[in-house]
Amino acid sequence: MPHKIPESVLVVIHTPALEVLLIERADRPGFWQSVTGSLDAPDEALIDTATRELFEETGIIADGAGIVLRDWGLSNIYEIYPVWRHRYAPGVTHNTEHVFSVCVPRDAAVTLSPREHLNYAWLPYLDAADSCFSSSNAEAILQLPNHFKAE
Structure with a gap:
């Protein structure tokens, strides 16, 4: 299996009311997070x-119309x-993570990948x-209110 690229994205999924979707890791039950993932190739946008x-x-499908990913320009x-x-790869100890968000309706259908996640929860952003x-x-997540105002 090839090594992971130490560059990734973090996608904070939220509603207009600033409820945030968290997902529980399958490989670490009790570890809750937003969507994360590494680039598949060094030149992947x-x-x-x-x-x-x-x-x-x-x-969830980011369709560019109703559901739009926002690049915060933050790493x-x-x-x-x-x-x-x-x-x-041997010797790699740090990762660069790029932050995005997406606003979705509260009733957006969520279908987890059972290989990666066990459960999900909608929580007020502070929780x-x-x-x-x-x-x-x-x-x-704590910065979400500032970024959502700009949307």
Whole structure:
């Protein structure tokens, strides 16, 4: 299996009322997060990665009309958790994560990939931030009201 590319997207899915969709990792029950995923190829466009991961992990389709992915122009560099470093090339310890959001109706159908996630929950954004295991995910959720006003 090829090594993962240490560049990824984080997609914060929310409603107009700032309820945030969190999904529980299948490989780490109790670890809640937004949609995340690495580039499939070094030249894959970030918006394409975000669109693909959004669909693969939730079944939500960013159609460019009613459901539009927003690139925040924000990147985080963080240390990869040791438990997941074996997925990357030897010596790779950090990942660059690019933040996106998407506003969806509260009744949007969510279809999880059972290979990746066990459960999902809609939470008010402050509760969602408190529930994330990833500090960069929590920080993005806390910034959501500022980015949603601009939409």
